[in-house]
Amino acid sequence: MRFTVYLLVMSLWLTPVAVLGAMEMSMGEAINKAGRQRMLTQRIVKAYCQMGQDVRFLVARDQLRQSVTLFQAQLEQLKSFTEHGDVQAALGQVDRLWRPVKAIVDADVIKGRAEPLRAHAEALLAASHRVVVLLEESFERSEGHLVNISGRQRMLTQRLGNLYMLLSWGFEKPEYRADYEQALGEFQDAMRELLAAPQNTREIAEGLRQVSRKWELFRMSDQMGDKVYVPGLVIRMLDSILEQMNDITGMYAKLAEQ
Helix, strand or coil: HHHHHHHHHHHHHHHHHHCCCHCCCCHHHHHHHHHHHHHHHHHHHHHHHHHHHCHHHHHHHHHHHHHHHHHHHHHHHHHHCCHHHHHHHHHHHHHHHHHHHHHHCCCCHHHHEEEHHHHHHHHHHHHHHHHHHHHHHHHHCHHHHHHHHHHHHHHHHHHHHHHHHHHHCCCHHHHHHHHHHHHHHHHHCCCCCHHCCCCCCHHHHHHHHCCCCHHHHHHHHCHHHHHCHHHHHHHHHHHHHHHHHHHHHHHHHCCCCC
């Protein structure tokens, strides 16, 4: 039953791919989609590592396939959205950096490819973030910043997930633990900023409070003392936060057009 519900939720994310490609996007939605690209770079690594460790394998396999499809579709949509020279140049860089990521995930899952995949995904993340920043700057409305920050929370859930999975797979490196701690701090800082935003509607505020409660539960579950990991539990909780932050980001995107 849970797997069926998961597929239904993901289909809601993927349905627009087929119908929005030729439609004109609003700036709020463009920032939302560009921000979602950041999340997908991290989700791909997380799902790859899950498959390699046989952690919720079928769910991870579908996440990986759907993330690849969605990243490619949104990239094409964003290319068609604006003729702004800087944005087009940034999207061209995303396109180039996407190719080695896709080449790895299109092949068999092998432990020795996990770290090269993450390295490529890190470069792709930085390039994707550049697109978001350029779109936000061209929008010149405070709501655009909220779409950016809220959307980045989605990325951080999956960044935490892929780092946790790398550590649990035996890639015990100080830089991975440092990146994990940094992502924890960044998520918490952004939550404080979002909760204090005067533009929040009642629905957004309630959604953020729910995320805060889930975040506290996650923080109680992600302890890694003595190299004891609970990846299945941690991944489920992070994915739940991701889904809610995706809804909240969509609400901010709509708010930006009012």
